Amino acid sequence: MGDSGLPKCFGDLERVFPPGGGGLRQVAAGCWDCGHRVQCLRVAASGQGRETLYEEKALRGDPEGVAGFMRRWSRRKTASRREES
Numbered sequence: 001m002g003d004s005g006l007p008k009c010f011g012d013l014e015r016v017f018p019p020g021g022g023g024l025r026q027v028a029a030g031c032w033d034c035g036h037r038v039q040c041l042r043v044a045a046s047g048q049g050r051e052t053l054y055e056e057k058a059l060r061g062d063p064e065g066v067a068g069f070m071r072r073w074s075r076r077k078t079a080s081r082r083e084e085s
Contacts, residue, residue, distance in 0.1 A: 015028065054078075
C-alpha cells in the first residue's frame, strides 16, 4: 500500500489492465480480490490510458468489408487528430 492507503499499482494501466492473448487487455489476476478494483480501472482507463486504449482499439480493427474499413479509418483519423493537439 502507498502513503494514501491505495495500492502502489493503483491506476497503472500496464499493471492493472495488461495486454493479454490476442492483443486484448484483461484485468490482472491479482486485481480481482482488490476492493479498489473498479475505481482503479476507471483511473487507468482515463487520461493517457484512454488514448492508449482508443488507439489499440483502432488498430485491432473491425470485420472485413467496406463498413469495417471505414470504421478503422475513422478511428485512426480521430487518434491521429488527438496526437496532434
